[in-house]
Amino acid sequence: MPDNRAAARAPELITKQMFMLFPTPMFTGMLPDLSVCDRIEKKLRELQRSGKGFPSPGGMILAYMTPDDLQNLPEMKEVVDVIMEESGIILDAYTIKRESHYITNMWANIANPNRRHNFHIHPNCLLSGIVYIKTPKNCGRTIFASPRMNSKNIEPTYVQKNELNADIFSMPPEKGRMMIWPSHVPHAVEQGTADEAEDRIVLAFNVMIRGLIEQTTARLVLR
Ligand SMILES: [Fe+2]
Numbered sequence: 713m714p715d716n717r718a719a720a721r722a723p724e725l726i727t728k729q730m731f732m733l734f735p736t737p738m739f740t741g742m743l744p745d746l747s748v749c750d751r752i753e754k755k756l757r758e759l760q761r762s763g764k765g766f767p768s769p770g771g772m773i774l775a776y777m778t779p780d781d782l783q784n785l786p787e788m789k790e791v792v793d794v795i796m797e798e799s800g801i802i803l804d805a806y807t808i809k810r811e812s813h814y815i816t817n818m819w820a821n822i823a824n825p826n827r828r829h830n831f832h833i834h835p836n837c838l839l840s841g842i843v844y845i846k847t848p849k850n851c852g853r854t855i856f857a858s859p860r861m862n863s864k865n866i867e868p869t870y871v872q873k874n875e876l877n878a879d880i881f882s883m884p885p886e887k888g889r890m891m892i893w894p895s896h897v898p899h900a901v902e903q904g905t906a907d908e909a910e911d912r913i914v915l916a917f918n919v920m921i922r923g924l925i926e927q928t929t930a931r932l933v934l935r
Contacts, residue, residue: 825851852904
């Protein structure tokens with residue numbers, strides 16, 4: 713039997729619309745003064761040398777993590793001010809009622825530029841973010857995955873990726889670029905192909921709100 717399903721076209725709807733429902737925002741921009749990155753790197757190197765934080769296990773490729781309360785260091789004030797400002801604007805975009813917001817944790821990774829890092833989320837916060845401090849050419853990208861992975865139980869082959877079928881997002885790492893996203897979005901670091909002479913340095917942070925969430929059966933006091 714010949715397949716003649718495409719022979720005659722059925723009438724289409726009129727006044728058609730396509731709504732993009734329940735978006736996942738990614739906020740990004742550049743620090744206005746890139747020399748902030750150099751000052752931050754100097755402080756991070758000092759922490760690395762002093763033995764504070766979490767050194768990479770002996771014999772493994774470099775993956776040093778600083779202590780996770782960097783937001784309290786005077787050397788971080790410039791970047792903390794930008795993070796507080798931008799995260800306030802984002803919380804306002806969501807119209808989140810709150811008394812205030814604050815950085816719960818801030819840390820940095822100084823790592824081999826090609827080191828990959830598994831997918832993970834950041835718990836116990838509303839917003840998460842990074843600032844690229846040092847980005848050797850071709851170092852690993854931070855990549856973001858769709859939080860709607862469950863919709864991928866049937867995965868056709870796509871001829872071309874577009875915003876309807878994409879499930880991964882990434883941007884080239886760039887010194888001074890800040891990215892902020894809702895903390896439930898899974899992310900990872902891809903394997904890089906950089907010259908290993910230089911380290912990849914990324915500052916990471918989490919943001920939470922203070923105040924009373926007044927909801928019947930879901931009341932929560934956040935101090
Ligand atoms: Fe992360």
